[in-house]
Amino acid sequence: MIRKSWWKILSVILLVYTFTAGFLIKVPIIGNLYQTIRNLFFHVPMWFAMMVMLITSVIYAIKYLNKPSLHADIYSAAYAKTGIVFGILGMITGSIWANYTWGEFWSNDPKQLSAAIALLVYAAYFVLRNSIPEMDKRAKVAAVYNIFSCAILIPTIWIIPRMVESLHPGGQGVEGNPGLNGKDLDPGMRLVFWPAVLGWTLLGAWITTLQIRVEQLKEKQLANG
Secondary structure (H helix, E strand, C coil): CHHHHHHHHHHHHHHHHHHHHHHHCCCCCCCCCHHHHHHHHCHHHHHHHHHHHHHHHHHHHHHHHHCCCHHHHHHHHHHHHHHHHHHHHHHHHHHHHHHHHCCCCCCCCHHHHHHHHHHHHHHHHHHHHHHCCCHHHHHHHHHHHHHHHHHHHHHHHHHHHHHCCCCCCCCCCCCCCCCCCHHHCCHHHHHHHHHHHHHHHHHHHHHHHHHHHHHHHHHHHHHHC
C-alpha cells in the first residue's frame, strides 16, 4: 500500500513544508514586494502544475488520435480539468499579488490578458465536449481541439508577454517594474520554491487520479446498466 502511495505521501510532506517554511523563512526585501514575496511559493508553482497537467492532457489526446481508446480520452479530459483548476488558482493568487505590488487586482497587463485568453480557450474545450453526445465523436473532436489549445497556450503564456511591455516578470518590463525575477531568489527561497513546485504538481496528479476513478466507475455503470 505504501509503495503505491509513496508519491501521495511525498506530496503532503512537501506541501506541509511549503506552507510552514514559506511563511516562516526570512525573505529578501525587493522593491515594494515586502512580505508578499512569499506568494512565490504558491502562485508560480501553481502555474508549473497547470503546465504539467495540460501537457500531460495533450499527450493523452495524441495517444487517442493514434489509437482510439476510452482510457486515453478519460485521462486526457481529467488532466485538462485539473490543469484548468490550477490555472484559475494561479490567476487568483496572481491577482491578489498584483493588488499589493501594482495597485490593483486587474490592470490589463499583457501577462494577465494572455493567461485569461489561454484559460478561456481551455474552458471552450469542456463546452465542446459537453455539446457532443456521441462518445467516439466527442473524444475525437476534443482530442483535436486539445492539441489546438496547447498550441495556443504556449505562445500566450510564455512568448507574447515577453515581447511587449509588462509589469510582470518575464516581460520587457517598464521603468520601476517591482516584479520579482528568478535572479532575485536567494538560496533560502530556492529551498522552498522547488519543493513547492513538486508538491503542487504531485497534488495535481493525485486529484486527477481521483477524477479518473470516478469517470471509470461511471463508464462501468453505463456499461452494466
